[in-house]
Amino acid sequence: MRILETEHLTREFGGVIAVNDVDFHVEKGLVTGLIGPNGAGKTTLFNQITGVDKPTSGRIIFDGRDITGLPAWKISRLGIARTFQNIRLYKELTVVENVMMGLHFKVGSDPFRHRFQQAVKSYIFASRENREVYRRAMEWLSFFEMEEHAQDFAGSLPYGKQRELEIARALAAEPKLLFLDEPAAGMNPSETAHLMQVVAKIRQLGVTVVLIEHDMKLVMNICDSITVLNFGVKIAEGTPNEIKHDKGVIEAYLGREEEDE
Amino acid sequence: MLNFFQLILIYAGIYALMAIGQNCITGYTGMLSLCHAGFFCIGSYATAIMCKTFGLSFWLSLPVAAIATGLVGLLIGIPTLRLKGDYLCIATLGLGEIIRNIATNVNPVGYNSIPRASLFGYQFASRNKLAFIVLIWVFVLIFYILFQQLAHSRIGRAMIAVREDEVAAQSNGINVTKYKISSFVLGAAMGGIAGCMQTAYTLTVQPGSYTFMVSVMVLCTVVLGGMGNGKAVILGAFIIQFISYLPQLTGLTNVIPAQAKQMIYGLLLVVMMLWRPQGILGRDRFRYGDPRTRREKIAAFFRREGRNAEGGAV
Numbered sequence: 026m027r028i029l030e031t032e033h034l035t036r037e038f039g040g041v042i043a044v045n046d047v048d049f050h051v052e053k054g055l056v057t058g059l060i061g062p063n064g065a066g067k068t069t070l071f072n073q074i075t076g077v078d079k080p081t082s083g084r085i086i087f088d089g090r091d092i093t094g095l096p097a098w099k100i101s102r103l104g105i106a107r108t109f110q111n112i113r114l115y116k117e118l119t120v121v122e123n124v125m126m127g128l129h130f131k132v133g134s135d136p137f138r139h140r141f142q143q144a145v146k147s148y149i150f151a152s153r154e155n156r157e158v159y160r161r162a163m164e165w166l167s168f169f170e171m172e173e174h175a176q177d178f179a180g181s182l183p184y185g186k187q188r189e190l191e192i193a194r195a196l197a198a199e200p201k202l203l204f205l206d207e208p209a210a211g212m213n214p215s216e217t218a219h220l221m222q223v224v225a226k227i228r229q230l231g232v233t234v235v236l237i238e239h240d241m242k243l244v245m246n247i248c249d250s251i252t253v254l255n256f257g258v259k260i261a262e263g264t265p266n267e268i269k270h271d272k273g274v275i276e277a278y279l280g281r282e283e284e285d286e
Numbered sequence: 287m288l289n290f291f292q293l294i295l296i297y298a299g300i301y302a303l304m305a306i307g308q309n310c311i312t313g314y315t316g317m318l319s320l321c322h323a324g325f326f327c328i329g330s331y332a333t334a335i336m337c338k339t340f341g342l343s344f345w346l347s348l349p350v351a352a353i354a355t356g357l358v359g360l361l362i363g364i365p366t367l368r369l370k371g372d373y374l375c376i377a378t379l380g381l382g383e384i385i386r387n388i389a390t391n392v393n394p395v396g397y398n399s400i401p402r403a404s405l406f407g408y409q410f411a412s413r414n415k416l417a418f419i420v421l422i423w424v425f426v427l428i429f430y431i432l433f434q435q436l437a438h439s440r441i442g443r444a445m446i447a448v449r450e451d452e453v454a455a456q457s458n459g460i461n462v463t464k465y466k467i468s469s470f471v472l473g474a475a476m477g478g479i480a481g482c483m484q485t486a487y488t489l490t491v492q493p494g495s496y497t498f499m500v501s502v503m504v505l506c507t508v509v510l511g512g513m514g515n516g517k518a519v520i521l522g523a524f525i526i527q528f529i530s531y532l533p534q535l536t537g538l539t540n541v542i543p544a545q546a547k548q549m550i551y552g553l554l555l556v557v558m559m560l561w562r563p564q565g566i567l568g569r570d571r572f573r574y575g576d577p578r579t580r581r582e583k584i585a586a587f588f589r590r591e592g593r594n595a596e597g598g599a600v
């Protein structure tokens with residue numbers, strides 16, 4: 026079953042077409058990889074789906090519902106969470122406070138109660154609510170084996186831990202679909218290995234994961250399905266094995282190596 | 287001398303009320319607004335008009351002033367809050383001046399001999415400063431507690447998230463616009479309440495007292511004390527008022543020109559930015575659940591008591 030589908034999704038920046046008529050889809054419960062050379066439009070595609078940016082044209086269907094053009098905060102509440110390529114933690118806040126932010130609409134937000142009434146309740150019973158949010162945030166930290174860092178400032182964590190904290194914060198919202206933008210970027214091999222375990226654990230929770238990654242070993246290992254973008258266009262999709270032997274993909278990557286390295 | 291100390295206490299209180307509002311807007315939500323003089327003006331005028339023209343009591347004018355200012359805040363906030371940083375600062379600066387100009391045009395001479403506030407038959411006369419000091423500082427205490435509660439709630443956390451990173455906040459399901467506007471309206475209302483107190487004290491309202499300089503002083507108060515820190519803001523109000531009355535206190539009114547304090551504020555801002563941009567006391571660190579904080583020690587104590595009472599049940 027498809028949890029997410031984009032139809033003819035396009036995003037232009039001035040003259041640059043960063044995402045060009047892309048039909049991207051994600052199967053429920055699987056780990057999907059999104060790969061492609063730098064500047065292929067992967068982050069832009071994530072931004073359109075998560076509402077951080079609005080598409081020029083095309084549609085995004087999530088869980089059978091058209092979410093095109095909805096504001097980011099509404100999309101997160103529908104069950105899509107994400108991390109950012111250039112880590113966007115609340116660096117001046119503590120680790121546990123960061124995860125507490127991820128719980129913003131999990132505690133103290135009752136959809137059946139009027140917003141104003143809700144706000145008054147959150148205000149009056151703040152300390153009770155805080156305790157509940159804190160408790161749940163600590164549970165997520167223990168899931169990531171980071172309890173001992175709870176009171177450290179997020180900005181003071183080592184790089185790999187920051188990436189994991191951002192995942193923890195996203196996961197605290199209990200999303201149906203989780204987008205990870207280059208989660209292993211800047212990680213050392215042992216951190217990457219730990220990340221792979223984390224993704225496996227997240228998958229066991231029943232969360233569908235989509236990840237952008239350059240580490241081919243990681244991608245081939247943990248993804249059930251891979252989509253390849255190049256110059257904003259989807260050039261291939263399939264199982265890791267199919268992608269490995271796809272002519273177009275090999276060309277795109279070889280071409281890049283000559284330019285880049 | 288004592289007289290000046292009493293004046294400092296009164297104006298420190300009025301500025302503390304304004305600074306609590308500015309802190310909500312700038313300290314917690316991170317919006318650089320520079321129009322508290324405008325809100326102060328609306329609060330003062332609303333009180334003057336309510337008390338004098340409509341014969342309302344001070345206690346009824348107070349909520350009217352707060353609501354009127356809040357509504358103007360809403361009106362200003364909806365179009366401007368999408369702007370960021372310097373742009374928001376300039377837009378609000380202009381709007382503050384517009385408010386003052388409108389007030390000047392509505393009534394260029396201002397209002398005089400506004401009826402006094404009274405409480406249980408006691409009349410608050412300007413010459414009895416002590417009574418005003420108590421009245422104003424009771425208000426400061428009340429609003430300090432109310433805004434501390436806000437800062438430590440889910441709402442306050444969302445405001446802080448907006449300040450720290452708007453994009454991340456949105457992705458955490460936080461309706462950034464809603465929190466920006468709410469915070470701006472609450473902050474504006476505080477300016478209105480401060481204006482109401484000022485009117486109750488001086489019993490006159492003149493458009494000349496709501497210049498851009500007031501907005502600068504209020505921002506200074508927050509920056510000096512510490513952005514996003516309730517206590518610091520009150521400390522800042524004291525320091526700013528102390529500087530403001532420095533010529534009178536030292537008896538050097540003839541030597542030190544009145545403009546000197548503006549220079550001192552400017553200098554103070556520059557020095558703070560260079561030396562301690564987070565303010566004297568810095569930001570309030572909540573450290574939820576940190577066993578080292580006093581708050582947690584108290585909470586742990588009560589939890590233990592509760593457990594004992596319930597016979598071991600959690």
Ligand SMILES: Nc1ncnc2c1ncn2[C@@H]1O[C@H](COP(=O)(O)OP(=O)(O)O)[C@@H](O)[C@H]1O
Binds near residue numbers: 063068
């Ligand atoms: N906000 C923006 N304004 C203008 N151009 C952009 C913007 N964001 C991305 N682009 C362009 O879109 C293309 C795709 O970028 P991006 O999605 O970041 O690639 P990837 O994540 O695959 O490396 C690039 O050419 C980039 O320069």
Ligand SMILES: [Mg+2]
Binds near residue numbers: 067068069
């Ligand atoms: Mg990218």
